[in-house]
Every structure is written in structure tokens, then in C-alpha cells.
Amino acid sequence: MFGITALIMFGVVAWGGLGTDSLSSASGAALDWLLTNTGWGFVLAATGFVIFALYLAFSRYGRIPLGQDDEGPEFRTVSWIAMMFSAGMGIGLMFFGVSEPLSHFVSPPPGTVPGESEAAITVAMSTSLFHWTLHPWAIYAVAGLAIAYSSFRRGRKQTISGVFVPLIGKRNAEGPLGKLIDILALFATLFGSAASLGIGTLQIRSGMQAAGWPIGEAGTDILVAIIAVLTVCFIVSAVSGVARGIQWLSNINMVLAALLAVFVFVLGPTVFILDLLPTAIGSYMSQFGEMASRAGATGGSEMQSWLASWTIFYWAWWISWTPFVGMFIARISRGRTIRQFIGGVLMVPSVVSLVWFAIFGGAAIHTQKGGTDVYAGGSAEAQTFALFENLPLPLVTAVLVMVLVAIFFVSGADAASIVMGALSQRGAIEPSRWVVIFWGAATGAVAAVMLVIGGGKDKALEGIQNLTFLGALPFAIVMVLMCVAMLKDLRTDPMTLRDQKGAEVLEQAVIVGTEEHDGEFQLVTTPAENEEAAPAESDVATPPAENDEAGIAADEGGGDGSADVAAQADKKE
Structure with a gap:
């Protein structure tokens, strides 16, 4: 399993290095095909996972513990939330916290409301929350719950394939079919982690430019150098283990992120942000059905293009992150009940995302309405620093944002490296260091290829999107079957019986x-x-x-x- 996935990774890296244009063309064609033929599947699956997770939480299965009947939680609740949040989407919030609400305010989804109008404010906030609250965390919750239950309650190996024992039997789960499932999980994890590294690299580059560092236009050479530094950092953190490296970094980042949010809240448009909180909740709830049903059936090519850039890209990105985030959340959640697990995984990060987007998105929208064109400040990653230029201490905040992005990525990527190592070694809780180091280096190499095929500049994010989809599609099918397997397991749980x-x-x-x-x-x-x-x-x-x-x-x-x-x-x- 390790060898096959490694060969695929080496093939992609070699293709990107020797035939950049060819890989770019092929990945673009694959993306077009996926959006046209399978976009509806991502839309239905994402909402289905929300319904499934809520059903488990409120059903009779909610009392079942992820472990023995008398076990207590392994980690304190505060550390559990911090590690879960950092691994799940911390780097994404840093990248899109300003740019997404601002983008939807200036250019709302096709067929909704005029741009930069009062109505566009509610559409911008509801769309941002739709992409960052219940849906992504329900995807993570389903996978994490299935793995934790299979491993800690049933005593199976901590692998994706172990979840499928009730469907395909133990022999098949440990045989070629189970290895194929774990290879798909490895493949999705590799490309999902590399996508995050690419996004973090783009934002660090913009921060260096905003801070006045002499890096010129910062082409692919600078981006690859940033990737190399980050890769070394998260490998060092990963080999130190979960209890030391990841927990320590996650707690630090939670404090730094809170300080940055308080800074923007106090020195930014405080009253506007407070008014935006109930407005965002109400608009999210009232527009939920419309947002969940957006697909390519209406709106033509404009809607298809918008979905590719936003909703379907997000669903693919979350699903590609799911093997490692799910396994990591499972790893730190032993002893909690199913109801506690789903409640914590769904609600706490969703509330944090709501507050985060209200503060940063609200400040950006208010500044844009006031006549300062933050949206024109550059690409998505540059808009964050364009906002801080209108607040006190722009140099200090620029450096803080870069530090946050770097630590968020390191804490997430080292978790991914550990998970990929565990998958490579049949679910080992503490995988070998050389395996962890290998997958950490592989993540950096694939991220570099993603940025190179995107040109390293304006189209860099496009290259990231293309390869992310390729890793997500097969694992989306695995996740649907995972839900069936877990439900079958729960029906025969000793507590249920x-x-x-x-x-x-x-x-x-x-x-x-x-x-x-x-x-x-x-x-x-x-x-x-x-x-x-x-x-x-x-x-x-x-x-x-x-x-x-x-x-x-x-x-x-x-x-x-x-x-x-x-x-x-x-x-x-």
C-alpha cells in the first residue's frame, strides 16, 4: 500500500516537473469533466452528511461511548477543541476570512442580488457560513466518528478500511479491497494537505510583500522556498508526536488567533460587527435550502463557473481533508460519547467560524462600503493585508498573520503526516519516524507542483483546485459507504442490544x-x-x-x- 501510493505521488511530481503544461492541461480537463458530471454528487453528499450526523446525535445511538463503557476522555475539552480546530480548517479561515465575504458582497452568486447592495451583505455572510460551518464539520464528523467507533469500541485497527468490516468482512477489509480503500484515503490526504500548504504559501508571500520585504514579484522560486521551510517545520513537529508537538502548537495558535480577532473587533467597526452576528445567523437559516440546492441545472456556464470556484471546490477540499482530519479527530476523541463527539465537532467550530467571519468579513465589508476599495487590493490572499492597512499597526498585524498561517499549517500538516504514516503501517498509533518524514516531504513536493502548474501567480489557486478534485472524487464514494457500514455496526452495538x-x-x-x-x-x-x-x-x-x-x-x-x-x-x- 505504501509503495503503490508513493509511486503515484512520484509520478505526479515527475509529470509536473517534466511536463508542466501537459499536467496543467490534463488536470484542467479532468476538472471540467468532474464539474459537469459529478458536481451534483458533491452537493447531495455534503448535505446528506449533515443530516446523517444530526440523526446519530439525536438518536438512541447518541449514548454509545467511543471506547469502553467506563472510559473517560483522553484529552481535556479545551485542548481537544484547539487541536480539532487547528487540524480542521484554521489555515483556511486565515486565507478566506476576509476575502470570501468581501467577494460575495462585491460579486454575489449568480441570479441572487446586485453587488455591493444592502441585500448583498446578508447573501455574503450566509454563503460564507454555508461553506464553513455545518457542512464541512459534518463531513469531518462522519469520518472521525466511524473511525473512532471502529477502533476504540470494536477494537479494530485505526484505518479507514477497518470501518468496512461489517460490510465486506474482516478478511476483505484486511485484504486487497481494504488496501484499495486505504490507498484512496492516502491519495486524498496527500492532495488535500498539499492544497492547504499551497494556500498558506500564497498568503505568506502576500504578507511578506505587505510587510515591505524585498522579494520582488515573488514567482515560483520564492513560493517553493517558502514550501521547503514550512515542510521542514511540520516534519519536526510531526516526529515529536501528538501530545507534544500538535497539542502545543494548537494551543498557541488558538491564543494568537483570539488576540488577532479581538484586535480587529475593538479597533474595527465594532457596532457593525455586533449587528452582523444575528443578521448572519438569520440569513444562513433562511437561505439554507436555496444554498444547499445550487447546482449546474440552472444559471448556465456562469453558475457552473461560480460553483467550481466556491461550493463544489469547498466540498471537494473538505472531502480530500477528511481521511486525515477524521483519523486525527478520532485519535483525540477516545472516551467521548457519540452525542458529545458530534455536538463538539459540529457546533463549537461552527460558532467560532460564525464569529470569525463576522469580525473579519464584517470589517472588510464595512471598509469597502466606506469607500476604501479593499477588494481591489489584489488576489484573495492579498485582501487580508489590504484590510489591515486600514487599521493601526499594519506591519505588526501582517507579521502576526504570517505567523498564524505558518503555525496553522504546521499543526495541520504534521497531523496529516502522522495519519498518512498510520495508514501506511496498518493503523499504527505511533507510525515510524521515517514514514512520517517521507509523507511530510511528499506533501511539500506535491504542493510545489500544484503552484508550478498554476503559474505561481494569479492562476496558482486554479492549479490547487484542479488536483484537489482528483483526490476527492473517489473518496467521496468511500465516505457514503462508510455511513452505511457505521450504521450497520451501531445496530449491533452491545449497548443497543x-x-x-x-x-x-x-x-x-x-x-x-x-x-x-x-x-x-x-x-x-x-x-x-x-x-x-x-x-x-x-x-x-x-x-x-x-x-x-x-x-x-x-x-x-x-x-x-x-x-x-x-x-x-x-x-x-
């Missing part, structure tokens, strides 16, 4: 007691006569009530303990 047995035994006992004793009876447990005995006849006895006082009693019968709880109750006189 105990609940079902208890309900069946109690129901049969009440029926028998009512028929034989005219409603005046008590329930007690007795040993089962044999393994085939029916619950109503042998598992529970229903003798007549001994007195007229209503009471509750429980006998701890021997045998197989087929009734966990017994109660006695009879009519008061």
Missing part, C-alpha cells in the same frame, strides 16, 4: 402479567432455564403482587443476567 433486550423482556413480561394476574403483578429477575427460552416465559417471572402497597424491587438473579433491571408495581388500593 441491551436496550433492545430490555425493552422486549419488559414488554412481554407486562403482557403476561396483565393476562394472568389482572394487572396486579410484580416483575422480578430469575435465571434463564436455557439459551433458547423465550423472554416472557423464562427470563422474567410475573408472580401476583404480595401486598397492596405499590413498590419497586430488583433481584439480582444468577444465570446469564438476561434482564438487567427489574421492577415491581401493582395497583394502589
Whole structure:
């Protein structure tokens, strides 16, 4: 499995180095085909994962722990949230926190509202929240939950293929079919991580230019140099392990990000930002159905192009990140119940994203409305620094943004390296260092290829998008099947079976007691006569009530303990 994926990676890197134009043309053609023929699938799958995650949280399965019945959480809640958020999308919020709401305000989705109007403010915020709240985290939650349950509750290897045991059997899951599933996960993780590294590199380059560093036009040479430095940093962090490197970096970044947000909130348009919070929530809820149903059926090529640049790109990006984010969240979530897991993974990051976009997007929109053209400040990554030029201490904030982007990427990429190492070594919790180092270097190499085929300048993001889609499509199919496998697992969970047995035994006992004793009876447990005995006849006895006082009693019968709880109750006189 390691060898096959490594060969694919070397092939892509060699193709990008020796035939840049050829790879660019091929990836562009593949993107066009995917958008035309499979874009609808990404749209349906993303919303389906939201519904599935919420169903599990509110269903009877929500009480099931991700571990043994008496286990407690491995990490403190604050550290758990910090690591989850940093690995999941911290670098993306730094890149798109200003540019996305501003872009939708100036140029709203086709067929909605006029640009830079009052109505465009609500559309801009609702569209940004649609891309960054429930949908992406539901995608992560489904994968992470499936892996955590399979590994910690069922005792299987911590791999994607281990989740599929109830569907394809243990032999197939550990055989060629299971290896194919893990190869698809490795492939998606590699390209998703490389996409994030490319995006972070673009923003660091813009920060260096905003800070006045003498880097000129900063072509591909500078971008590759930035990639090399970041790659070395996250490899060093990755080999130090989760408990040291990733947890430490995540906690630092959470504090720095909070300080930056407070800085913009206090020195920016504070009242406008506060007014924007309820407006954003209301517009997101009211426009949810319309946004979730946008596809290429209407709007023609303009809508198709917009979806490719925004919604479908995001869904593909989130799905390509899912193997490593899902495995990483699973790795740090042992001991939590399904309801706690989904509640934490869905709601906490969604609330943080809401506040983040209200602060940074609101400040950018307010500045744009005030007559300062932040949108014209350059590409998406440059607009963040264009906003800070209108606030105090622009040089300090520019450096802080670069530090945040670098640490966000390092904390996310080292998690990805560890996960790819684990997948390469059959789900090892602590993969070999040389494997982690190899995948870290591979991520940097693929990121460099992505930027090179995009030209390193205005079209760099286009090259990132093209290759991200290629890694996401096959794994989207894997994720749908993962939901089916997990649901089948949950139906046979020991806690589920105990609940079902208890309900069946109690129901049969009440029926028998009512028929034989005219409603005046008590329930007690007795040993089962044999393994085939029916619950109503042998598992529970229903003798007549001994007195007229209503009471509750429980006998701890021997045998197989087929009734966990017994109660006695009879009519008061």
C-alpha cells in the first residue's frame, strides 16, 4: 500500500516537473469533466452528511461511548477543541476570512442580488457560513466518528478500511479491497494537505510583500522556498508526536488567533460587527435550502463557473481533508460519547467560524462600503493585508498573520503526516519516524507542483483546485459507504442490544402479567432455564403482587443476567 501510493505521488511530481503544461492541461480537463458530471454528487453528499450526523446525535445511538463503557476522555475539552480546530480548517479561515465575504458582497452568486447592495451583505455572510460551518464539520464528523467507533469500541485497527468490516468482512477489509480503500484515503490526504500548504504559501508571500520585504514579484522560486521551510517545520513537529508537538502548537495558535480577532473587533467597526452576528445567523437559516440546492441545472456556464470556484471546490477540499482530519479527530476523541463527539465537532467550530467571519468579513465589508476599495487590493490572499492597512499597526498585524498561517499549517500538516504514516503501517498509533518524514516531504513536493502548474501567480489557486478534485472524487464514494457500514455496526452495538433486550423482556413480561394476574403483578429477575427460552416465559417471572402497597424491587438473579433491571408495581388500593 505504501509503495503503490508513493509511486503515484512520484509520478505526479515527475509529470509536473517534466511536463508542466501537459499536467496543467490534463488536470484542467479532468476538472471540467468532474464539474459537469459529478458536481451534483458533491452537493447531495455534503448535505446528506449533515443530516446523517444530526440523526446519530439525536438518536438512541447518541449514548454509545467511543471506547469502553467506563472510559473517560483522553484529552481535556479545551485542548481537544484547539487541536480539532487547528487540524480542521484554521489555515483556511486565515486565507478566506476576509476575502470570501468581501467577494460575495462585491460579486454575489449568480441570479441572487446586485453587488455591493444592502441585500448583498446578508447573501455574503450566509454563503460564507454555508461553506464553513455545518457542512464541512459534518463531513469531518462522519469520518472521525466511524473511525473512532471502529477502533476504540470494536477494537479494530485505526484505518479507514477497518470501518468496512461489517460490510465486506474482516478478511476483505484486511485484504486487497481494504488496501484499495486505504490507498484512496492516502491519495486524498496527500492532495488535500498539499492544497492547504499551497494556500498558506500564497498568503505568506502576500504578507511578506505587505510587510515591505524585498522579494520582488515573488514567482515560483520564492513560493517553493517558502514550501521547503514550512515542510521542514511540520516534519519536526510531526516526529515529536501528538501530545507534544500538535497539542502545543494548537494551543498557541488558538491564543494568537483570539488576540488577532479581538484586535480587529475593538479597533474595527465594532457596532457593525455586533449587528452582523444575528443578521448572519438569520440569513444562513433562511437561505439554507436555496444554498444547499445550487447546482449546474440552472444559471448556465456562469453558475457552473461560480460553483467550481466556491461550493463544489469547498466540498471537494473538505472531502480530500477528511481521511486525515477524521483519523486525527478520532485519535483525540477516545472516551467521548457519540452525542458529545458530534455536538463538539459540529457546533463549537461552527460558532467560532460564525464569529470569525463576522469580525473579519464584517470589517472588510464595512471598509469597502466606506469607500476604501479593499477588494481591489489584489488576489484573495492579498485582501487580508489590504484590510489591515486600514487599521493601526499594519506591519505588526501582517507579521502576526504570517505567523498564524505558518503555525496553522504546521499543526495541520504534521497531523496529516502522522495519519498518512498510520495508514501506511496498518493503523499504527505511533507510525515510524521515517514514514512520517517521507509523507511530510511528499506533501511539500506535491504542493510545489500544484503552484508550478498554476503559474505561481494569479492562476496558482486554479492549479490547487484542479488536483484537489482528483483526490476527492473517489473518496467521496468511500465516505457514503462508510455511513452505511457505521450504521450497520451501531445496530449491533452491545449497548443497543441491551436496550433492545430490555425493552422486549419488559414488554412481554407486562403482557403476561396483565393476562394472568389482572394487572396486579410484580416483575422480578430469575435465571434463564436455557439459551433458547423465550423472554416472557423464562427470563422474567410475573408472580401476583404480595401486598397492596405499590413498590419497586430488583433481584439480582444468577444465570446469564438476561434482564438487567427489574421492577415491581401493582395497583394502589
